[in-house]
Amino acid sequence: MAFSVDEIRERSRKIAEPWRNGKGGLIPILQAVQEQMGYLPPEALETISRELKIPSSEIYGVATFYAQFHLKPRGRHIVRVCRGTACHVRGSLQLMQKLKEMLSVEENGTTEDLRFTLEPVACLGACGLAPVIMVDDDTHGRLTADKLGDVIARYE
Amino acid sequence: MAVYRAHVLICGGTGCVSSGAREVMSAFKEELAKRKLDREVMVVQTGCHGMCEMGPIVVVYPEGTFYCRVEIGDVAEIVEEHLYKGRIVERLLYSLSGSIEKVPHYKDIPFYSKQERIALHNCGYINPDNIEEYIARDGYQALAKAVKEMSPEDVLQEVKTSGLRGRGGGGFPTGLKWEFCRKAAGTKKYTICNADEGDPGAFMDRSILEGDPHAVIEGMMLGAYAMGADEGYIYCRAEYPLAIKRLNRAIGQAEEYGLLGEHILDTSFSFHLHVKEGAGAFVCGEETALMASIEGERGMPRPRPPFPANRGLWGKPSNINNVETWANVPAIIRNGGAWYAAIGTEKSKGTKVFALTGKVKHTGLVEVPMGISIREIVFELGGGIINDKKFKAVQIGGPSGGCLTEEHLDLPVDYESLTAAGAIMGSGGLVVMDEETCMVDVAKFFLEFTQRESCGKCVPCREGTKQMLLLLEKITAGEGTMEDLTTLEELAHMVKDMSLCGLGQTAPNPVLTTLRYFRHEYEAHIRDRKCPALACTKLITYAIDREKCRKCGLCAKKCPVDCIAGDRQTPYVIDQDRCIKCGSCFEVCPFSAVTKS
Numbered sequence: 001m002a003f004s005v006d007e008i009r010e011r012s013r014k015i016a017e018p019w020r021n022g023k024g025g026l027i028p029i030l031q032a033v034q035e036q037m038g039y040l041p042p043e044a045l046e047t048i049s050r051e052l053k054i055p056s057s058e059i060y061g062v063a064t065f066y067a068q069f070h071l072k073p074r075g076r077h078i079v080r081v082c083r084g085t086a087c088h089v090r091g092s093l094q095l096m097q098k099l100k101e102m103l104s105v106e107e108n109g110t111t112e113d114l115r116f117t118l119e120p121v122a123c124l125g126a127c128g129l130a131p132v133i134m135v136d137d138d139t140h141g142r143l144t145a146d147k148l149g150d151v152i153a154r155y156e
Numbered sequence: 157m158a159v160y161r162a163h164v165l166i167c168g169g170t171g172c173v174s175s176g177a178r179e180v181m182s183a184f185k186e187e188l189a190k191r192k193l194d195r196e197v198m199v200v201q202t203g204c205h206g207m208c209e210m211g212p213i214v215v216v217y218p219e220g221t222f223y224c225r226v227e228i229g230d231v232a233e234i235v236e237e238h239l240y241k242g243r244i245v246e247r248l249l250y251s252l253s254g255s256i257e258k259v260p261h262y263k264d265i266p267f268y269s270k271q272e273r274i275a276l277h278n279c280g281y282i283n284p285d286n287i288e289e290y291i292a293r294d295g296y297q298a299l300a301k302a303v304k305e306m307s308p309e310d311v312l313q314e315v316k317t318s319g320l321r322g323r324g325g326g327g328f329p330t331g332l333k334w335e336f337c338r339k340a341a342g343t344k345k346y347t348i349c350n351a352d353e354g355d356p357g358a359f360m361d362r363s364i365l366e367g368d369p370h371a372v373i374e375g376m377m378l379g380a381y382a383m384g385a386d387e388g389y390i391y392c393r394a395e396y397p398l399a400i401k402r403l404n405r406a407i408g409q410a411e412e413y414g415l416l417g418e419h420i421l422d423t424s425f426s427f428h429l430h431v432k433e434g435a436g437a438f439v440c441g442e443e444t445a446l447m448a449s450i451e452g453e454r455g456m457p458r459p460r461p462p463f464p465a466n467r468g469l470w471g472k473p474s475n476i477n478n479v480e481t482w483a484n485v486p487a488i489i490r491n492g493g494a495w496y497a498a499i500g501t502e503k504s505k506g507t508k509v510f511a512l513t514g515k516v517k518h519t520g521l522v523e524v525p526m527g528i529s530i531r532e533i534v535f536e537l538g539g540g541i542i543n544d545k546k547f548k549a550v551q552i553g554g555p556s557g558g559c560l561t562e563e564h565l566d567l568p569v570d571y572e573s574l575t576a577a578g579a580i581m582g583s584g585g586l587v588v589m590d591e592e593t594c595m596v597d598v599a600k601f602f603l604e605f606t607q608r609e610s611c612g613k614c615v616p617c618r619e620g621t622k623q624m625l626l627l628l629e630k631i632t633a634g635e636g637t638m639e640d641l642t643t644l645e646e647l648a649h650m651v652k653d654m655s656l657c658g659l660g661q662t663a664p665n666p667v668l669t670t671l672r673y674f675r676h677e678y679e680a681h682i683r684d685r686k687c688p689a690l691a692c693t694k695l696i697t698y699a700i701d702r703e704k705c706r707k708c709g710l711c712a713k714k715c716p717v718d719c720i721a722g723d724r725q726t727p728y729v730i731d732q733d734r735c736i737k738c739g740s741c742f743e744v745c746p747f748s749a750v751t752k753s
Contacts, residue, residue, distance in 0.1 A: 023451065023452070023470065024432075024450055024451050024452045024470075025452060026452035026453075027432075027433075027435055027449065027452050028432075028433070030435075031394075031433060031435065061454055062452070062453065062454055065437060065454040065455065065456075065611075066435035066436050066437050066455070067435070067436030067437060068394055068434075068435040068436035069435060069436075083356075084356030084357055085356045085357035085513070085514070085551065085554075085585070085587045085601065085602075086356075086357050086513035086514055086519070086587060088356075088601055089514050089515060089587065089589065089593060090514075091738075091739075093738070094716060094738045094739075094740065097716055097717070097736055097738060098716040101716060101717065121395065122354060122356055122438060122605060122609070123354065123355065123356035123357065123358075123359075123395075124395060125170070125353065125358070125359035125362045125395065125396065126170050126171050126174065126208065126359065127208075127357055127358075127359055127511055127513040127519065128171050128207070128208025128209045128211075128359075128513065128519045128520050128521075129171050129174060129175070129208055129209065129211075130513065130519075132174075134395075137397050138174065139170055139171075139173070139174035140174055141171065141174050141175065142175075145714075145716050145738075145740065146714065
């Protein structure tokens with residue numbers, strides 16, 4: 001998913017274009033850019049700023065405010081460990097601990113081969129299956145530390 | 157139209173899908189085709205049944221037979237026995253906890269029989285991706301009744317009569333909120349659905365959106381008609397991809413059927429609806445922050461007044477209600493406000509959906525009439541505490557709520573009585589805790605959450621929650637003093653009184669209620685440097701009793717950090733420096749040789 005600087009500029013311009021005269025477009029644009037590129041490269045933010053005539057400072061303000069946006073490249077698969085109440089009382093901290101060790105990364109870190117990014121998340125809303133992790137869009141529930149290996153192995 | 161003699165309903169909610177419901181569904185289709193029963197038996201994917209823990213859930217109609225934890229390997233048997241020969245597959249039925257007696261019917265399971273489902277009326281019953289199934293269950297009847305037979309004032313009046321109050325937390329009377337917006341000057345108005353369900357431990361909104369998206373759409377349209385709005389937004393958190401997909405599909409279908417768009421049902425009423433995806437900020441559940449986020453800005457709350465009813469989205473009069481509130485509206489218009497007002501208590505009308513989780517036997521979503529006691533919810537619907545341990549507390553209302561104790565078990569659940577006890581109704585998260593849960597740790601857990609999610613705009617919330625958290629960390633590490641406790645309480649009151657929005661104003665609630673009801677636990681952490689529940693990791697140690705150890709090595713195998721050494725000849729020993737105190741060895745040892753102190 002590595003794009004050249006020109007490609008990044010061109011793609012971001014295309015994403016931002018339809019919103020030029022509209023309102024409320026910044027967040028959907030950032031979401032679309034991140035969807036395509038995996039993160040928000042500085043060149044993309046510059047392009048959006050020029051297209052929408054919004055100062056870069058404001059765009060960075062929005063991009064850093066929301067947990068969903070990332071300014072650094074991320075892994076091909078995002079592993080989210082639910083740290084909600086129900087998962088907490090059923091041992092989600094151990095899952096996090098084990099994953100950190102398996103992937104040799106810290107929270108919010110990305111593995112060197114860009115395969116995984118490990119993130120805590122406030123609540124995935126699958127409390128009935130606690131403890132839960134989500135890999136990309138798949139939810140895995142009723143986990144224990146020793147089941148994690150099988151789950152992770154499914155994502156290349 | 158084809159007629160089927162039986163229907164197999166398979167739950168397609170997030171919970172059951174992650175337990176393998178999709179695979180079970182394809183297996184059913186295959187097996188039925190193989191036996192040439194596919195023209196007699198229809199397979200339907202429904203929304204959430206609420207009992208996620210027992211998933212994947214399969215219900216066979218017309219009998220209403222409830223099968224739980226169905227695996228692919230069970231499908232052939234259900235088809236052969238039940239659908240072919242008409243014999244129920246006993247071993248897959250639900251059984252009451254502690255009893256071997258099987259309960260064959262959906263409606264006889266206490267988890268369901270005690271419920272009264274209005275907002276969850278269609279969840280688990282219809283295919284959410286098919287508008288016709290919604291229509292067949294009286295869907296869009298209320299809309300037709302409203303635009304054809306009722307004036308906007310009539311609709312507003314019915315909602316006021318119903319006594320419906322905001323289900324997102326505050327409990328503000330919905331009719332009154334609508335009236336403010338209706339009376340606000342201006343021709344352009346918005347209705348907004350708050351689907352940014354961020355409270356850890358709450359998932360009713362997700363289930364409604366996934367299981368019955370049209371009810372929310374219809375509710376918003378009725379609100380728009382009453383208030384004079386022609387455009388609406390559903391702000392849904394990005395962590396709910398399935399809900400977003402189903403909402404978009406439902407909106408597309410409603411447009412296709414002429415139920416959404418210009419000149420709805422050939423009247424002058426027009427309404428357009430958009431879905432906005434959130435970007436991961438808890439504070440966006442606050443109404444003014446949510447609107448800032450739709451506008452594409454940082455989701456920070458604004459001081460009120462002006463209230464959104466007068467100056468909301470893009471400066472126009474706007475109304476925000478949450479998912480569950482909207483989902484109640486069609487039934488109110490269909491059956492009348494008086495019908496709804498007959499359910500519940502004097503000041504809290506209707507029903508409330510709770511997400512029952514934690515150390516309770518049956519976790520899941522339950523919709524119960526207001527005024528039911530906590531005891532009924534936890535012990536009758538929920539079946540009591542896991543492993544029959546001792547009930548200690550129930551945390552109600554998420555990070556803005558509080559912890560209630562055994563003495564509150566018979567408290568009727570309504571807005572006023574919960575607030576009086578120091579908790580709040582909140583969005584309806586109900587986390588049950590047993591004797592192994594440390595209340596100081598729970599308070600710390602919630603504060604960690606609100607502290608991280610504080611947007612940073614106002615000082616009391618930004619700095620106050622941080623200082624409170626530092627004090628709690630100190631106490632749970634066994635380094636606290638009695639003065640810290642006084643400071644903590646002072647800070648809590650300050651943050652509560654001085655914060656700008658609901659997030660800060662309610663953030664101290666978990667601390668204040670635990671200080672009120674479990675002060676002795678705080679004192680034990682400080683005076684005795686002990687955690688009575690043996691939960692605070694810094695205050696406990698795990699060790700292996702040399703005498704009791706049978707050298708099986710199970711603990712070493714389970715240890716996530718490999719800090720247990722030993723072999724067939726020498727008893728196993730834990731390296732205390734590397735131990736992360738996860739308790740895996742304690743749980744796994746078959747000989748109770750691992751001690752916790």
